[in-house]
Amino acid sequence: MKFLRIVVENVLRNPLRTLLTTLGTMVLVFVVTMVWSVLSFLDEQTAEKNANLKAIVTERWQLPSQMPYSYAASLREGAAREADDIRPTDSMTWSFFGGSLDPESRTRESSLFAFALQPEKLMTMMDELDALPLSQAAELEIAVEKMAGNRQGIILGRDRLAAINKQIGDRFTLYGFNYEDINLELEVVGVFPPGRYDNSAAINVEYLNAAMDAYPQTHAGQKHPLADKSLNLVWLRVPNTQAYSQVAEQISNSPSYASPAVKVETASSGVATFLEAYRDLVWGMRWLLAPAILITLSLVISNAISISVRERQKEFAVLKVLGFKPFQILSLVIGESLLIGATAGLLSAGATWGLINHVMGGFTFPIAFFGIFYIPDASLWWGLAVGGGAALLGSCVPAWTACRVRVSEVFARVA
Amino acid sequence: MINSHTFNPSAQLLAQTAASTLGISNSVLVPLGVLFGLAALLLFFGRIPISYNLLNLTVRWRTTLLTALAFTLVISLLTVMLAFVNGMYQLTENSGHPENVVVLAEGSTDESFSNLGFSDIGDIENQAGILRPDGRPLLSRETYLVVNQPIPNAPPGGPQRRFLQLRGIVDPNIAAQVHQIVLYEGGGWFSESGVQEVDSASATTAVEVVVGEGIARELGSSRTEAELAAAANSNRLDVGDVFSLSNRPWKVVGVMQSSGSTFDSEVWAKQSLIGPMFGKETYTALVARTADAESAATLKNFLNNDYKKAAVSALSEPEYYAGLSSTNRQFLFGIIFVAIVMAIGGVFGVMNTMFAAIGQRTKDIGVLRLIGYRRRQILISFLLESLAIAFIGGLLGCAVGMLADGWTATSILSAGQGGGGKFIVLKLAVDANTIAVGLLLALVMGLAGGLLPSLSAMRLSALDALR
Numbered sequence: 001m002k003f004l005r006i007v008v009e010n011v012l013r014n015p016l017r018t019l020l021t022t023l024g025t026m027v028l029v030f031v032v033t034m035v036w037s038v039l040s041f042l043d044e045q046t047a048e049k050n051a052n053l054k055a056i057v058t059e060r061w062q063l064p065s066q067m068p069y070s071y072a073a074s075l076r077e078g079a080a081r082e083a084d085d086i087r088p089t090d091s092m093t094w095s096f097f098g099g100s101l102d103p104e105s106r107t108r109e110s111s112l113f114a115f116a117l118q119p120e121k122l123m124t125m126m127d128e129l130d131a132l133p134l135s136q137a138a139e140l141e142i143a144v145e146k147m148a149g150n151r152q153g154i155i156l157g158r159d160r161l162a163a164i165n166k167q168i169g170d171r172f173t174l175y176g177f178n179y180e181d182i183n184l185e186l187e188v189v190g191v192f193p194p195g196r197y198d199n200s201a202a203i204n205v206e207y208l209n210a211a212m213d214a215y216p217q218t219h220a221g222q223k224h225p226l227a228d229k230s231l232n233l234v235w236l237r238v239p240n241t242q243a244y245s246q247v248a249e250q251i252s253n254s255p256s257y258a259s260p261a262v263k264v265e266t267a268s269s270g271v272a273t274f275l276e277a278y279r280d281l282v283w284g285m286r287w288l289l290a291p292a293i294l295i296t297l298s299l300v301i302s303n304a305i306s307i308s309v310r311e312r313q314k315e316f317a318v319l320k321v322l323g324f325k326p327f328q329i330l331s332l333v334i335g336e337s338l339l340i341g342a343t344a345g346l347l348s349a350g351a352t353w354g355l356i357n358h359v360m361g362g363f364t365f366p367i368a369f370f371g372i373f374y375i376p377d378a379s380l381w382w383g384l385a386v387g388g389g390a391a392l393l394g395s396c397v398p399a400w401t402a403c404r405v406r407v408s409e410v411f412a413r414v415a
Numbered sequence: 416m417i418n419s420h421t422f423n424p425s426a427q428l429l430a431q432t433a434a435s436t437l438g439i440s441n442s443v444l445v446p447l448g449v450l451f452g453l454a455a456l457l458l459f460f461g462r463i464p465i466s467y468n469l470l471n472l473t474v475r476w477r478t479t480l481l482t483a484l485a486f487t488l489v490i491s492l493l494t495v496m497l498a499f500v501n502g503m504y505q506l507t508e509n510s511g512h513p514e515n516v517v518v519l520a521e522g523s524t525d526e527s528f529s530n531l532g533f534s535d536i537g538d539i540e541n542q543a544g545i546l547r548p549d550g551r552p553l554l555s556r557e558t559y560l561v562v563n564q565p566i567p568n569a570p571p572g573g574p575q576r577r578f579l580q581l582r583g584i585v586d587p588n589i590a591a592q593v594h595q596i597v598l599y600e601g602g603g604w605f606s607e608s609g610v611q612e613v614d615s616a617s618a619t620t621a622v623e624v625v626v627g628e629g630i631a632r633e634l635g636s637s638r639t640e641a642e643l644a645a646a647a648n649s650n651r652l653d654v655g656d657v658f659s660l661s662n663r664p665w666k667v668v669g670v671m672q673s674s675g676s677t678f679d680s681e682v683w684a685k686q687s688l689i690g691p692m693f694g695k696e697t698y699t700a701l702v703a704r705t706a707d708a709e710s711a712a713t714l715k716n717f718l719n720n721d722y723k724k725a726a727v728s729a730l731s732e733p734e735y736y737a738g739l740s741s742t743n744r745q746f747l748f749g750i751i752f753v754a755i756v757m758a759i760g761g762v763f764g765v766m767n768t769m770f771a772a773i774g775q776r777t778k779d780i781g782v783l784r785l786i787g788y789r790r791r792q793i794l795i796s797f798l799l800e801s802l803a804i805a806f807i808g809g810l811l812g813c814a815v816g817m818l819a820d821g822w823t824a825t826s827i828l829s830a831g832q833g834g835g836g837k838f839i840v841l842k843l844a845v846d847a848n849t850i851a852v853g854l855l856l857a858l859v860m861g862l863a864g865g866l867l868p869s870l871s872a873m874r875l876s877a878l879d880a881l882r
Contacts, residue, residue: 017767024763031756061661062693063561063578064527098528106522177522225530229694260694263563265575272574273563277838280824284499289492293757296488300764303481307771366745366829 007335014308018340021304025344025390026351028297029383033352035290036382037375038365042282045370046272053244054125055088056270057234057251060261064096066229067260069209075234075262078247079254086246088236092121095205095230099174099184101164109163112174114154114201116208119147122155125235128196136193143190151207153189157198161191179226181219182211194361199371235267274368281367294390302394305337309398316402317410326403333402337395338388345387349379438847447851450858454802461795463788468800475772479804482768486808486860487815489757490853494816496750497852498843503743503826506841510676511733513708515593516715518701521726524738525836526559526699531727536701538724544714545703548592553704555590558583558690558697561838564660567637578838579630579660581693582678583686587625593704594678598625602654602669609685613657613664621657621666622684629679629823629840631670634658661692677736677828677837702732739828739837758860765864769801773872780872781880794873801865802858809857813850820845 011018057075058065076091095116102110122144123137124130132140140155147153156166166172168188176182184207192200208230215224238244248264251257265273275282309316316329353375356363362372439447458465472479518539523529540552547553560581569575584590587604591597598604605623613621626634631651637658638646647653656667665684673679690696705711711731718729730738773780780793822843829836 016770020763020767020770024760024767027756027760027763031753031760061562062695063563066694106524178528269575273576273578276574276577277825277827281499281826284495284824288495289753292488292492296485296757296760296764299481299485299488300760300767303478303485303764304767306477306481307767311771311775364745365749366742 003331003335007332007339010332011336011339017304017308021301021340022344022347024300025297025341025387026348028293028300029345029348029386030352032290032293032297032386033349033375033379033382034356034363034373035285035293037356037379038367038373039282039286039290040376040378041370041373042275042367046268046275048241048266048268051240053238053241054267055236055238055244055247055264056267057236057262057264058232058270060263062260065232066226067231067257067262068228069093069095069212069231071257071262072231072234074254074256075251076236078236078238079250079256081250081254085250086238086243088238088247090121090124090237092117092125092235093205093231094233094235095208096178096232097174097176097182097184097203097208098178099176101172101174103175103183106177109165112156112160112164112201114174114203116203116205119144119153119202119204122202125237126197129193132193140190140193146189147202147204150187150189151204151210152185152187153204154186155190155192155202156188157192157200158194159198160201161188163199179208179212179224179230182208182215182224184208184211195374196362196372198361271368278367294386297386297390298394300394301337301341301391302398304340305333305395305398306401308336309333309402312402313405313410316405317407320405320407329405330399330403333399334392334395337391337399341391341394342384342388345383345385345390346380347383348387349375349381349383352383353377353379439851440848443848443851443855447855447858450855450862453862454799454858457795457799457802460792461799462792463783463796465799468796468803471772471776472800472803475775478768478771482765482804483808483811485761485764486805486857487812489754489761489860490809490812490857491815492757493750493754493856494813494845494849494853495819495843496754497849498816498819498822498845499824499826499841500743500747500750501844501846501849502824502841503746503828503839504740505844506675506677506839507736507740507743507828508733509674510678511731511736512595512704513731513733514705514711515732516703516705516711516718517730517732517735518703518718519699519728519730521728523728524735526557527561527836529699531698531701531725533698536698536725536727539701539703539718539722539727542703542714542717542722544705544710544717546706551589553589553593555593555702556585556686556698557590557700557702558686558695559699560689560693560695562660562693567659568639569637577633580681580838581689582681582683583689583695584683585686587683590683590702593702594676596674596678597672598669599654599672602667605668605683605685609688611666611668613666619664621664622660622688623668624665625669625671625683626652626667627671627679627681628673630682631667632823633680633825633840675842677839680838680840736828742827742829742836754856758856761860762864765801765804765861766868768804769797769865769868770871772800773797773868777875777880780875781877784875784877784880790873793875794869797869797872798862798865801869802861805857805861805864806854809854809861812857813853816853817845817850819843 059067072093076093078086078088080087096113097116098113100106100110101112122129123141129140143155147155161167166188168190171185171187174184174186176184184203186203192198212224212227212230216222236247238247244266251262251264319329356375362374364372519526519529520531540554545552545554560583562579562581564577564579566575566577604625609623610620611623613619628651635651643649647655652658652667654667654669657664671678703714705714715729715731718727783793820843823840824843825838825840827836827838
């Protein structure tokens with residue numbers, strides 16, 4: 001305790017220097033925290049899970065994946081035909097509908113891209129929506145029930161709702177541009193909870209399918225060009241890797257999916273493929289940006305500690321005369337540095353977590369289809385580790401210099 | 416009568432001439448010029464010899480080195496990040512020829528989502544303005560596809576698939592003229608049939624393809640050691656090499672010379688083959704070549720406003736690629752944010768250094784005041800010292816950052832929300848503008864970090880300093 005008291009007193013002896021070093025550390029830890037938040041999220045998304053996996057079924061070759069909707073029923077069962085075939089524990093189909101509220105123009109304010117899906121699957125199959133806090137889950141459930149009861153219902157993210165200048169209860173027409181000549185009359189029945197789906201929209205796939213079925217009646221019996229291409233994705237939930245392998249084999253071996261052929265992969269594998277385009281950017285963030293910031297942080301702290309050590313040569317000489325051992329002086333200097341670095345790092349990470357997650361509602365970074373990123377709870381120990389680690393690294397040399405102070409040389413200069 | 420406007424055009428002209436000569440944008444050149452001018456003024460009006468400051472920097476060389484190193488790191492990072500965005504913008508610009516008009520389906524801004532029926536657009540080639548050097552219109556009919564390719568020999572734990580950008584071309588010679596594509600010697604365009612027999616015993620035919628240099632490198636990297644050892648070119652796929660896609664062999668018959676455009680990342684093949692193979696029975700774009708930018712604008716306006724035979728949307732090629740620059744802008748904002756935050760951290764560092772330097776030299780300051788130097792000259796002296804550290808560190812940082820020039824990196828060009836986009840291989844480009852931004856940031860950091868300490872030095876009275 002006495003040692004800690006001495007360390008604290010030394011740190012507070014030059015409040016300006018301590019403040020500047022703390023502020024510099026906090027600012028740099030802020031950047032590192034944001035960079036590592038992006039990297040850790042991407043790593044999580046691409047890490048293969050062993051349990052409660054999600055598999056994606058898509059068209060085998062082409063992007064965007066376009067399959068006939070007739071595939072949906074059997075794919076949702078994992079192409080199970082025999083009694084001992086494995087069926088997924090849950091499933092969901094996605095069809096992407098893009099449209100504009102203005103038939104004449106397409107702007108950010110008038111455009112809307114919606115997932116056409118089974119409403120009840122929003123609560124069980126969509127990432128993060130399947131694990132909401134009770135109050136948010138209850139609200140979303142009400143909206144889902146409305147969408148299930150009203151095929152023309154649409155649920156929007158709050159940012160998209162604001163961008164198109166609508167509110168719950170409003171009705172509008174969405175003029176399709178990927179589904180040309182398919183115009184959907186929609187009613188806003190709910191809003192997604194704040195977070196990842198702020199710019200998303202979801203409609204009832206039954207409504208889209210009905211519109212596709214009705215198309216020939218108004219177009220001289222011609223099927224819509226996307227009539228056999230309206231199924232974009234099928235999500236399957238399986239309990240473990242063994243079940244996934246079996247379901248994948250069932251689907252791959254099934255003769256029902258010949259034209260177009262389909263492929264099955266885990267969600268993490270699918271995401272990894274999309275992230276390949278960003279691999280150099282991610283590599284740069286991981287191995288250039290973050291290390292450079294850490295080194296800069298070490299330099300800032302090292303500079304401050306070096307200046308402090310140089311100014312306190314006499315003090316260290318006196319301490320040696322009083323009987324302090326070199327390792328005690330070394331520990332004193334390192335302790336001061338650690339106190340500043342670790343405290344600043346922890347404060348910075350905490351402030352970043354609060355600011356980004358609760359004040360700003362996340363931060364945007366254009367990687368793949370991930371619109372928004374959050375700071376994970378683990379960032380609190382990141383800040384502590386980064387600040388403390390940089391402080392330790394930066395203070396090694398100055399601390400060694402301090403403990404090697406020669407009493408006779410110092411007092412000779414004084415004399 | 417003297418017209419006040421006569422002065423402004425001259426200054427503007429000077430700035431524009433300097434900007435275009437140096438290759439630095441006005442928005443960077445002007446503040447950089449101001450800062451250099453400020454430094455020059457400080458040097459001119461500062462009476463304390465600059466050698467005093469430089470000597471102090473060398474005497475306290477450890478502190479100077481640590482501070483300058485921090486600057487070096489911040490500026491070198493900024494240079495590399497800006498070089499990345501520069502590379503993306505250059506690729507976007509190089510991909511678009513002002514003489515070309517891109518015709519898409521109405522409402523489309525990205526050919527990924529465009530569908531032009533074969534019959535819909537048959538008449539477009541007859542329109543005025545399209546060049547006809549040998550009687551045939553320079554109108555390239557194209558089908559753009561993105562397909563999924565399992566990566567051969569993919570290491571476990573890594574991605575098992577990649578996205579390949581295919582472009583189905585009706586007439587490769589027309590396409591080459593429209594897009595100004597040149598092939599490396601030894602290669603050629605695909606044949607009329609677009610296929611070539613590779614195994615007479617099994618009658619296996621390979622799809623003939625011409626690949627961009629960037630994707631040739633990417634595909635070449637998936638070869639085994641044995642394949643690399645036997646390859647004619649170990650750096651990339653070359654003429655005669657074969658890769659697998661959609662359970663068929665695809666044979667390289669030509670490699671496009673790098674044009675710094677999105678075509679470097681594409682695989683071209685016969686449209687009549689790959690369209691049906693991947694279920695795309697329409698064109699995605701027509702690209703017409705005109706005489707010049709003005710003719711392109713005329714054709715574009717005609718197709719958008721007066722052409723009634725099909726619902727199309729026409730853009731000049733530069734406009735089309737500019738529309739795909741949304742990711743460029745987003746990356747740029749991200750880089751600016753990171754650079755500013757890191758710079759703030761660096762400012763605190765240099766402030767620490769300067770406060771410490773002033774703290775150790777209070778007696779120097781007292782003596783300088785006693786021998787007649789004014790307060791403002793003390794201020795100028797310490798500001799110059801701070802700017803000197805910043806300039807040295809910034810210059811080193813720019814030098815280190817320049818090593819990244821020419822590095823290749825993958826990325827994506829996209830219009831933003833709504834998917835689509837093009838996977839690209841770009842070259843990082845460190846140009847004069849990038850260096851200027853680096854130096855500008857370094858000097859701003861030096862000025863911001865040195866101002867407060869210099870002001871505190873200025874306020875010291877001679878007697879207090881010597882006490």
